[in-house]
Amino acid sequence: MAQYTKHPVTAPPTAPERESTGHLLLRGYIILVFVAGFAHTALYNLLGIYGAGAVMIVLTLAAIAIGIPMIARARPHPFPWRRLPWSALGYVALALVSVTWSQWRLPTVLTWLLLAAVTVNALLIAHALSWHGIVRALASAFKWILGLSLALELWVSLVVRGPLLPNFLTLPDDDINPHWYWVRDNLFDGGRIQGIVGNSNMLAIISLFAIVTFGVRFALRARWRTTLVMWMLVAAYMMVRASSATTYVCALAAGVVLMIALLIRRARTPGARARIYAISGGAVVIVVAALIVFRRPLFEMLGRSADLTGRTDVIWAKVLERAATHPVIGNGFSSPWIPTDPSFDGWIIDQGITVFHAHNMWLDVLMQLGAVGVVLMAAAYFGLLWRAWFFAADRPRWNLRADRPYSPLTLLPLLFTVILLVQGLAESTPIMLWGWLLLILFSFKIKSVPLVGVGLNEQSRVTEHGSTARRVP
Numbered sequence: 001m002a003q004y005t006k007h008p009v010t011a012p013p014t015a016p017e018r019e020s021t022g023h024l025l026l027r028g029y030i031i032l033v034f035v036a037g038f039a040h041t042a043l044y045n046l047l048g049i050y051g052a053g054a055v056m057i058v059l060t061l062a063a064i065a066i067g068i069p070m071i072a073r074a075r076p077h078p079f080p081w082r083r084l085p086w087s088a089l090g091y092v093a094l095a096l097v098s099v100t101w102s103q104w105r106l107p108t109v110l111t112w113l114l115l116a117a118v119t120v121n122a123l124l125i126a127h128a129l130s131w132h133g134i135v136r137a138l139a140s141a142f143k144w145i146l147g148l149s150l151a152l153e154l155w156v157s158l159v160v161r162g163p164l165l166p167n168f169l170t171l172p173d174d175d176i177n178p179h180w181y182w183v184r185d186n187l188f189d190g191g192r193i194q195g196i197v198g199n200s201n202m203l204a205i206i207s208l209f210a211i212v213t214f215g216v217r218f219a220l221r222a223r224w225r226t227t228l229v230m231w232m233l234v235a236a237y238m239m240v241r242a243s244s245a246t247t248y249v250c251a252l253a254a255g256v257v258l259m260i261a262l263l264i265r266r267a268r269t270p271g272a273r274a275r276i277y278a279i280s281g282g283a284v285v286i287v288v289a290a291l292i293v294f295r296r297p298l299f300e301m302l303g304r305s306a307d308l309t310g311r312t313d314v315i316w317a318k319v320l321e322r323a324a325t326h327p328v329i330g331n332g333f334s335s336p337w338i339p340t341d342p343s344f345d346g347w348i349i350d351q352g353i354t355v356f357h358a359h360n361m362w363l364d365v366l367m368q369l370g371a372v373g374v375v376l377m378a379a380a381y382f383g384l385l386w387r388a389w390f391f392a393a394d395r396p397r398w399n400l401r402a403d404r405p406y407s408p409l410t411l412l413p414l415l416f417t418v419i420l421l422v423q424g425l426a427e428s429t430p431i432m433l434w435g436w437l438l439l440i441l442f443s444f445k446i447k448s449v450p451l452v453g454v455g456l457n458e459q460s461r462v463t464e465h466g467s468t469a470r471r472v473p
Contacts, residue, residue, distance in 0.1 A: 026066065026128055027137055033059055033121050034141030037434040038206055042148075042196040045166035045182045060117035067124045079127060085443035087379035092119055094369055094376060095333035102332025104343040111334050111432075118433060122440035131409055131452045132220075134445065139217050139228075142210035146234055149195025149203060157187040166198075177352050193241045204244035205423060208251055210235040212415050219408035246426045250419045256284070257418045258411065264393045265406055318348050319358045323367040330370035335432040357428035361435075364428040377431065381421060384439060387446045388414040396451050407452045413442040 036043060036055055043052040071079045095112050102108040129137065156164050164183040165176070178184060182198045184191065192200040214232045218225055239247060260280045267273040291298065322331060337344040339354040348355040358364035365373045392414040396404045416438055424430040430439070 027133065029062060029066070030125050030129060030137045031140045031144070033063075033125065034137060034434075035144050037118065037121075037437050038141060038209075039145050039148075039197050040433050041198050041202065045196075045198050048167070056114060056117050060120055063117075063121045063124045067120070067127070070128065080448040083444065083447040084123075085380065085383070085440055085447065087376055087383055088440055088443055089119070091369070091373060091376040091380060092116065094373055098330065098333045098369060101326075101329065102334075104332055104334055104338070104341050107334040107338040107341050107343070108332045110338065111336065115333075115335065115432070115436065118437050119440050122437045123444055126441050126444040126448065131445070131449065134441070135213060135216060135220075135409060135412060138209075138213045142206065142213055142235070143231060145196065145206055146210060146231070146238060149193075149197070149238065150234065152183060152196050153187040153193050156183045156185050161185070179351050179353050187241075192243050193238065195238065195242075200242040201244045201246060201427070202429075204239050204242035204247035205250065205419070205429075207235040207239035207242065208247050208254070208419060209416065211239070212254065212412060212419075216408050216412045246423055250422045253422045254415045254418050256287075258415060261389075261392050261411060261414060265395075315348055315350065315355060315359050316363055319360075319363045319367050323363065323370075326370055327366075328370045329372055330366070330368045333368050335364065335368065335428065357432075359427055361424035361428045361431045365431060380439060380443065381417070381430075384413075384443045384446070385417050385421065387450075388417045388442065391446050391450060409452050413446060416442065 036059060040052065043055055047055065092112075092115060095108075095115060099105055099108045099112070125134065125137075152164075156162075163176075163178070163181045163185050165180065166182050181194075183194055186193050193203065194200050195203040197203050197206065211232055214228050214235065218228045218232070222228065239251075260276065263276050263280075264273055267276055325331065334341075334344075336356040339345060339356050344356070345354055358367065361377070362374060365377050369376075392410045395406060396410075420430040420435055420438060424435075429435045
């Protein structure tokens with residue numbers, strides 16, 4: 001006998017799909033890798049050189065243990081061997097081979113192991129996570145770094161009430177070089193803060209990366225948007241308090257590129273795009289020329305010297321002098337330089353401390369791996385910049401439909417790449433540790449998954465969803 005009911009005949013409600021425990025653990029591990037990569041100096045100040053090295057060894061062994069079974073089982077999808085960033089991997093191979101002619105073989109071996117560890121972890125991250133997963137992991141890592149930096153600065157100023165040395169030492173010795181301090185207790189006196197990374201320039205550039213990441217998450221309409229705004233304000237505050245002239249220039253360059261990319265997205269015809277390219281290119285040339293001509297008053301306005309704080313007259317001159325001895329294949333890989341090695345100990349002194357990199361990525365590569373290394377590095381970064389630009393500027397398309405909306409996420413690799421390239425003019429970090437991690441990560445990810453939400457490693461495919469792809473929150 002039929003029965004009447006007020007309820008519709010539909011499937012009962014079900015709970016939303018949740019991430020598996022294994023995937024949550026994987027994402028937690030990747031966040032840890034990001035924190036260890038960006039805040040590597042915090043590990044050094046906390047655990048010492050051997051402790052920091054042990055952490056990298058454990059993370060690398062974990063990446064191998066996770067990655068090999070994943071590739072062997074072809075899960076979640078077959079590993080795209082042909083889409084690896086071959087120019088960057090060629091640089092890694094050249095760095096290893098350089099041990100045969102290196103002028104400092106022990107630093108070459110030690111720093112190459114660090115380079116290989118970062119490379120393995122970057123490849124694992126690119127293969128294991130979707131685009132949205134990568135951005136979420138980056139955002140989480142930056143929250144940890146900024147939050148711990150603010151907490152440490154507050155603790156030093158309110159509890160310790162004095163400068164803090166590595167390993168939480170507080171020696172009342174006025175003769176200590178201030179550059180040895182982990183935190184200088186400048187939070188309330190208007191000076192430059194350093195955070196857990198122990199370096200104002202490093203804290204500033206991490207804060208800029210965080211602003212870009214949080215902004216992309218906000219544009220993606222992620223949950224807790226009010227919290228994201230608060231984190232952006234924290235990152236902006238710490239970037240200003242770190243007061244890095246290089247970071248300000250990076251922020252300006254990223255802002256200009258962002259504006260051009262958004263204008264290109266709004267262009268309706270190829271002719272309109274061509275006009276934007278021409279006008280933007282001319283404007284960039286004029287701005288760069290103005291920066292070169294008026295660099296002295298500009299740097300004085302930022303509180304910096306015209307020689308980039310001794311880089312041109314001291315550091316770069318000596319690096320070029322050593323690079324000239326082996327201009328083709330270089331003197332041997334070492335990124336960073338090992339300050340205790342006789343080849344570098346006391347070679348270049350800045351503020352009473354032995355310098356551990358050339359403060360210019362291109363001069364550093366030239367000295368270490370010669371013109372061959374410069375060509376490989378230029379190919380790696382040019383390839384990333386080229387793909388990142390069209391990843392951001394071109395409308396997502398895989399069939400005849402040409403009206404799909406742009407994703408704010410596609411702007412992130414482009415802005416990160418521009419920041420790295422501009423920073424590389426005054427620092428060498430884009431060729432080591434987190435700079436190298438970002439290069440490998442984005443190069444491999446863009447080549448293997450050129451469409452957000454569609455492709456081998458994403459959570460939806462064209463063949464499964466036809467002309468539309470499921471949006472991943």
